[in-house]
Amino acid sequence: MPITDYSTEELLSLYRQMLTVREFELRAINERRAGLIPGFIHSCVGQEATAVGACAALAPSDVITSTHRGHGHLVAKGGEPKYMMAELAARTTGYCGGKGGSLHMTDFNLGILGANGIVGGGIPIAVGAALAFQQRREPRVALAFFGDGATNEGAFHEALNLAGLWKLPVLFFCENNLYGEGTPQAKQAPVADLAIRASSYAMPGVTVDGNDVLAVYEATKAAVARARAGGGPALIEGKTYRQRGHYEGDPMVYRSKAEMDEWKQRDPVSGFRARLLAEAGVAEATIVAIEQAVQAVLDEAVAFAASSPKPAPETALEGVYGETHGGLVF
């Protein structure tokens, strides 16, 4: 669909969300350096279009499972930057009361069934959620985000097999950023387009430009409509690139500066900004106002995290089984 067929409101919402993801990551990286945030950060800088495009195709009652590189998924599904930043800073006001950090952020009320430190770990969880929806006859869809590396895990194949067999309303969204840690895809899989793996499990598979938010949105929207109507699962592969290291501090000796520079030219956020101006007739002042508003949201998020208390040591064993953070109903 040409960009001019979308409403300006819809386009600006996609831009605002992608920019929020980008700025969240850049702030988190800075605040980690400054000492506010302990632990690892696996940033999704460069991968904003897959998170935002896919979640834009979901309804609020649909659910997602996420990964170790999940901040973008959370923002795109409605997660609030201030509670996310507070969680990264290990504060009681964070999504897990400051005890989970980046890899465990969850909000069942928003349909966010969790980030996940186990590669491929979210995929069977999404299948379980989809089975619940099918059994309850609810017109809801589950979407699992995962990386290219995760498609070489047994959990991926087992999950797709059952989903294909039972025609579950689940979408498998592979963010193919061409690397699993420092291993390029050609050294970890015998196929270049991971979407072809769908054919083994009797579901459609499609590969899209994962840096084009509208291409991601359209592919996901079609798969959501099919799944919601009882047509079963689908595998969507968005080809993208992480612009920063696997984790902050990664020396990145496994890839060339030329490759990184080439992908920066295809940046999903600045590329979409340029399209809004050149093709969608959006005024620069409108975009600048959004950029200022996003900065204000992130200023508030950092201030909120910094001024929130740390959990008391004697509460260390509280919440281990989830009883204090919304229970397990979704």
Ligand SMILES: Cc1ncc(C[n+]2csc(CCOP(=O)(O)OP(=O)(O)O)c2C)c(N)n1
């Ligand atoms: C089951 C399991 N194996 C290995 C790891 C260590 N590990 C963490 S991230 C990662 C790479 C995952 O690659 P991919 O799925 O492509 O995601 P990306 O980091 O590129 O977003 C690995 C091997 C892990 N966390 N869990």
Ligand SMILES: [Mg+2]
């Ligand atoms: Mg990867």
